[in-house]
Amino acid sequence: VDTERQLREALREEQFTLHYQPVMHLPSGRCVGFEALVRWQHPQRGLLAPGAFLDIAERSGLIVPLGAWVLREAARQLREWQGEADLAGLFVSVNLSGQQLQVPAGTPDDLLTVSFPDGLHLEITETSLADTPEALRAMRALERRGVPLMLDDFGTGFASLSAAQRFPVGTLKIDRSFVSPLPGDARQTAIVASVVTLARHMQLNVVAEGIETAEQAQAVTDLGCTFGQGFLFSRPLPAAAAAAFARSRP
Ligand code: G
Ligand code: G
Numbered sequence: 009v010d011t012e013r014q015l016r017e018a019l020r021e022e023q024f025t026l027h028y029q030p031v032m033h034l035p036s037g038r039c040v041g042f043e044a045l046v047r048w049q050h051p052q053r054g055l056l057a058p059g060a061f062l063d064i065a066e067r068s069g070l071i072v073p074l075g076a077w078v079l080r081e082a083a084r085q086l087r088e089w090q091g092e093a094d095l096a097g098l099f100v101s102v103n104l105s106g107q108q109l110q111v112p113a114g115t116p117d118d119l120l121t122v123s124f125p126d127g128l129h130l131e132i133t134e135t136s137l138a139d140t141p142e143a144l145r146a147m148r149a150l151e152r153r154g155v156p157l158m159l160d161d162f163g164t165g166f167a168s169l170s171a172a173q174r175f176p177v178g179t180l181k182i183d184r185s186f187v188s189p190l191p192g193d194a195r196q197t198a199i200v201a202s203v204v205t206l207a208r209h210m211q212l213n214v215v216a217e218g219i220e221t222a223e224q225a226q227a228v229t230d231l232g233c234t235f236g237q238g239f240l241f242s243r244p245l246p247a248a249a250a251a252a253f254a255r256s257r258p
């Protein structure tokens with residue numbers, strides 16, 4: 009309850025900031041975009057990662073206005089980068105809570121009232137996707153607007169294939185629990201190989217998450233994965249450092 013009250017205050021006082029983790033085109037080593045990740049600049053406790061407050065935000069419903077702030081801030085930052093010739097082609101993806109897809113149409117935190125710049129993508133996990141008519145309608149409306157949707161933590165849910173079939177997503181992000189064991193035994197390799205094959209047949213992009221070693225990067229690249237993300241390339245960075253990172257790549 010105390011954290012909830014502080015969260016409300018933090019929203020009013022804009023104590024949040026976004027960090028950006030690079031997403032790489034594996035064959036060329038180019039940085040093609042960033043995943044935006046929220047941080048709370050807490051007046052006493054310092055910079056807090058989402059693990060410290062996201063559960064409470066979800067349970068209290070504050071994730072809805074917080075998520076709306078994240079979207080507006082990511083859109084603002086992306087537009088700023090698009091004004092700079094050497095950053096203009098980058099995308100920024102924002103993680104959505106399933107609750108953001110349940111907001112009644114036309115109310116202030118309704119996703120569809122946000123004006124999405126080209127290059128703003130949304131990430132959603134299968135588990136947070138309530139299979140409701142509202143969520144499906146919101147996703148279809150986003151699709152019609154041309155907002156790219158990415159299925160996050162792919163493979164960790166009980167119905168990943170079903171989610172890939174039912175929801176209009178353009179990218180699968182292979183969860184890091186499948187990437188970490190690589191280069192691994194035949195079973196571990198088969199899972200990633202199968203997701204890449206599935207994605208190719210569905211004409212979807214694939215991002216391998218959680219790449220921490222050069223061997224993992226090589227393994228997912230050999231399996232045909234085009235994009236990757238992980239501490240090997242970069243941790244999430246404040247905006248200026250993220251821009252510098254992108255400029256430092258080919
Ligand atoms: O940055 P970090 O590794 O601590 O993030 C932990 C989790 O928080 C990740 O699963 C990420 O998807 C989630 N997360 C980060 N930023 C946001 C956000 O803006 N909205 C939502 N809903 N989840 C986020
Ligand atoms: O659930 P989601 O995929 O949105 O999680 C994103 C989180 O994963 C971020 O908070 C980020 O800090 C973390 N992350 C990103 N790359 C790596 C990595 O290479 N290793 C580990 N352990 N965590 C990572």
Ligand code: NA
Binds near residue numbers: 131
């Ligand atoms: Na994500």
Ligand code: MN
Binds near residue numbers: 160161181183217
């Ligand atoms: Mn993920």
